[in-house]
Amino acid sequence: MAEQELARLVGQPTLVLGDFEGPLDLLLHLIKKAEVDIYDIPIAKITNQYVEFLHQQEQNQFNIAGEYFVMAATLMSIKSAMLLPSPPVVEDELPPEEEDPRAELVAQLLEYQRYKKAAAALKDKEEYRQQGSNGGAKEPGRDPLCPRGWHRRVTTGL
Numbered sequence: 001m002a003e004q005e006l007a008r009l010v011g012q013p014t015l016v017l018g019d020f021e022g023p024l025d026l027l028l029h030l031i032k033k034a035e036v037d038i039y040d041i042p043i044a045k046i047t048n049q050y051v052e053f054l055h056q057q058e059q060n061q062f063n064i065a066g067e068y069f070v071m072a073a074t075l076m077s078i079k080s081a082m083l084l085p086s087p088p089v090v091e092d093e094l095p096p097e098e099e100d101p102r103a104e105l106v107a108q109l110l111e112y113q114r115y116k117k118a119a120a121a122l123k124d125k126e127e128y129r130q131q132g133s134n135g136g137a138k139e140p141g142r143d144p145l146c147p148r149g150w151h152r153r154v155t156t157g158l
Contacts, residue, residue, distance in 0.1 A: 023071035024112040026053065031109070038109055041102055043082055047075040078102055 020026040030049050031038055051072055081101035100106075 023068045024109060025116075026050065026068070027071065027075075028109060028113065028116075039106055041106070043075060043079045043102060047072070047079050050075055074105065078105060 020029060027046070027050065030046050030053075031041060034042070034045065034049075036042060054068055054072060078101045086098065
């Protein structure tokens with residue numbers, strides 16, 4: 001499900017709210033700020049912080065996109081699922097395996113983190129290549145990662 005959600009969002013405009021590029025970015029920030037394990041998110045605490053942030057942004061007269069509210073609703077749904085009592089266990093039966101209601105959210109967060117790291121790595125490579133082609137190269141515009149003479153052949157047609 002997380003892959004389908006991310007695939008749906010590819011190419012969609014992203015609302016940058018403060019320093020956050022989307023609801024998952026804000027959620028990751030809150031998790032890191034709370035210094036908690038991504039696999040053991042204290043949903044009640046994080047939900048309260050998330051909703052409080054949205055209220056602050058509303059007070060600052062920002063238009064908040066629906067995706068932030070969808071994430072807030074998801075967090076509240078997970079919070080309520082975690083508050084529900086477990087079904088009673090019959091003595092002769094093994095207790096049913098309960099799926100952690102946070103599992104899908106954790107999967108989305110991990111996938112988002114991977115994309116974010118990959119984007120940062122690509123940006124670093126781009127900056128490295130720009131620095132190399134502008135500052136450290138002997139020939140103007142020569143990319144240090146390209147084979148020797150390639151730049152001359154392309155620019156002169158040789």
